Amino acid sequence: MIWERWRRGLAVGAGLAAAAFALAVTFGAFAVQAGLHPALAIAMSALAFSGSAQFAFVTSLSGGGGIGAGLGAATLMNLRFVPMAAACAPALRGGRLRRGVEAQLVVDGSWAAAQRPDGTVERDVLVPATLVQWPVWVGGTAIGALGAPSLELTHRLGLDAVFPAFFAVLLVDVLRQRPALRPRIAAGAAVACASLWVVPVGVAMLLGALPALLRGRRGE
Structure with missing residues (x-):
């Protein structure tokens, strides 16, 4: 059944x-x-x-x-x-x-x-x-x-603190399962943090994804 x-x-x-x-x-x-x-x-x-x-x-x-x-x-x-x-x-x-x-x-x-x-x-x-x-x-x-x-x-x-904690859990899980992505994640975090000086938080989130997108287009 x-x-x-x-x-x-x-x-x-x-x-x-x-x-x-x-x-x-x-x-x-x-x-x-x-x-x-x-x-x-x-x-x-x-x-x-x-x-x-x-x-x-x-x-x-x-x-x-x-x-x-x-x-x-x-x-x-x-x-x-x-x-x-x-x-x-x-x-x-x-x-x-x-x-x-x-x-x-x-x-x-x-x-x-x-x-x-x-x-x-x-x-x-x-x-x-x-x-x-x-x-x-x-x-x-x-x-x-x-x-x-x-x-x-x-x-x-x-x-x-739930929102940042939720994303932190996702990040830790990715780092644990796919350590090869650590350089991309570090680059994205650096871009997002630097962007916070000049753009709103939401825009900084999108800019933080650029390193991963650019490397993806190159097939890396």
């Missing part, structure tokens, strides 16, 4: 959802404080469903980078899903429409949990794991957006 096959995926999704709930609440609160209407924050979680891209957008917006810089930062964050979805393609089922819908279920935690030793992807883990996480992410965002705490309370609870 399908529930027997999906049991592991549901368990994985429940664990990931529990960890993501607090992050979703924080995103909703900070999105509203950055100037987004609560409905827009909730819609972003429902449609984008990408914590890193959503955080990048709001961080850029609150730093004065504007909508364009925020969308650019979010797009750069989500480019990683192109190879991830391609790796999952053989495991997806049905025609083009159904496979396109199933490809939307490729998110970081589910994708990692669904990996087999031979490099293939276990669909019956990927799909249920994401289906559990999505409503929790959207619901957590709604709670944070509709009941956003004041800036003073946010500071007291240390929630204002």
